[in-house]
Amino acid sequence: MSGKDVTIGIDVGTTAVKAVAADADGHVVARTRIPHSLRVPGPDELEHDADEAWRRGPLTALAELGTSNTAAVAVTAMVPSLTAVDAEGRPLTPGLLYGDSRGRACDAGPDTRFLTGESVEFLRWTAQQAPDAHGYWPAAAAANHALAGEAMVDTTTAGTSYPLYDGDGWSEKVCADCEVTPAQMPRVAATGTPAGRISGSDTVLAAGAVDAVCEQMVADAGNVGDVLVLCGTTLIVWAMVRSYREVPGLWTLPQSPHGTCQIGGPSNAGGLFLGWVDRLVGQGSGAPADARRVPVWSPYVRGERVPYHDPDRRGVLDGLDLTHDGASVRRAAHEASGFVVRQIVERSGAPATRIIATGGGTRVAAWMQALADATGLPVHVSAIPEGAALGAAFLGRVAVGLESSLTDAARWARTERIVEPDPQWAGPTQDRYGRFLELAEGAATVSAPR
Template identity: 30%
Template structure:
């Protein structure tokens, strides 16, 4: 089995990806199922049925993507044996299912879905904000699964009554493949307030108040094999029956693993539809404006931050003005630092950390008739970079030991350079950009007995260094960025109420 191959498959918000990897970490094949917005019903479709609701259909998105990717990767293996499979997916999400694992409604997605604001306030009042922070490690926000359970019981009681299994994207796939009802510790630690962070187990007393009558899955680490591919699943997927399958995890944490963010102080910045940051911790350090969770490795912890929109804003702007991203980036690169006096708040879908304000809204300040699309596009990238700095400054004071940049937004160089200039920090850009799927393959290697060197699997190829003169100029803009949100929050909240 020493030369057997490893399979990693990740289900993302806008697309899904998979890789076939050698035991040394060489990517032998890759496959993807992208979102195709130009199609009336794209194969990977995110639904927005009501304002503040964001959903995925598990069968037509998660399972359909997995089937397409697994068959393609098995074909690419060309008869070579497989050693193990790991999966990851968007999270934390809430997918209620019946006893056989059949979904009862579309999955309610992570912090971008803001429907449970009333339930967040209720549970915080019932359990106490300080008690939640001390036990669960994270204040309740739109990211938390617990309030969404209460929302489901209140608004869709007929679904709640039929629910027997609680699944996320990764655990849904694991159940389809193996029949096992299991969730990894990291994903469970984002089910606030239903998981005890330090005890590394379900907080059954609080879970009974939040989701009464729901049987919770057994817990395992993402580095553990929890079952094998059944004959039925083998026939559907093309995977060999008996193939070991790990517990899986949330995509961002698999991506951090893919770039060697495994030691305390290591920090990943993910440039995608939303901006996400993960810092590895030696010990839990609950913070009222961030998420503290269990990590991927047994006994580990992490601190995370997430912006509600980033690449989504750049895509929105491109849709308004037309053209290609390359043209917008070229125009933005011509504009000076600050876009000739522009300042953008990137809160187009509210904001997650460190504001926890679902009613925050986007602001573009300083606009004149002299400004062009290049300056506006640059101000957009800069506004997101200010949000990254705000989150990094909210993290532990000793800061990041090293900063690793991942995701599609690292391509082209301008966005990463702006972030380094705004934060004053170097960023390492890895060689391989396939993302979470590669981290899944690494976790499968660990789970099946290999001892891979995570850093050697995907070493950095580029270092982005800050430009001192730009950093000095951005400091002035950042000062006003921090003042702009409190100065406009009341207006934003009024406008958000009208938008609902």
């Protein structure tokens, strides 16, 4: 690395901290990955050792990349998340993660809103566990404090915690209801602005953004007909449409840089589900699956978000028989993830012409092929799987004046390969998609009275 046009993006993810150093053209000149444990204490609980994942992980990642020739560093992370910290910024409680039942109000039924108040319940639970804590911080704030001594989150991360953060600041009323004060919450800085200095250097700490926002910035998937699929621990699907529309169960958000809207949302049929199936099935013989002999997964082992918003759903493996082997069960899992994408796209009514896939899951060739086969669409696979970290690196450039517009991040988008649907799998996959919908809708009928 040379010159001050290099910036670093650090992504605090569900299973690892990923970091990249990128030059002015978006070429990754260095990268690192620091794995951390994902704890599942109960079927509806998901947490980190926040000290390992949110504090030590980013410090190790930055130490491996270095800052001697780096203009800026920006952090991105999954949302929502929360831990209590002491005066040194060391976590005192588990790092609660999205979808954890401790973020659910006791009397809450299915909630289809984009912002459900999960962060409020995280704060309530965490404050009860550590009532004398110095602060209550999301993952990004813990990472920023570790790197620069500054407990800071960006406006997009803070915004996802509504009504805890109401756009003007941390709500005194909501904080009081959780028996904390706004002073115990992190400082909020506008995305893409300078927010401090990395400890021991003159490198700027930039305010980042939510991980999914960072991935979208460098994916160039804003045209009508594009379907952006973020293949991470969570599966996130955004189909681009020309104008705002509402569809039951889906979320619609403006995509202002392109003048379009995106419709879809997150699903639990992503890497967390697929990794669990891999561990369940084991290594296997390596023989390919037979297109005619694949069972059907209903992949909701920890409930589902979009489109059902049902945390009580559970997984089903349908049609299993003695002809199936590990390869068949694994292929069924990959297909189920693709079927979720197809279902969301079909519900959206978007005129889909291609999928743009990004995230760490793009390294799994079998997942990408099943995604193409299940949807019948070509899959344009991003050349940089660490899309969130790359987008954060671009925000670092904005913060130090090396870029003037967030829309210019699209020039960093690169396609590694295009995966076409396999015609030999078209018929059998179509039949299994019908069964997938039957299972999904049947579960919806059963869950409705809850």
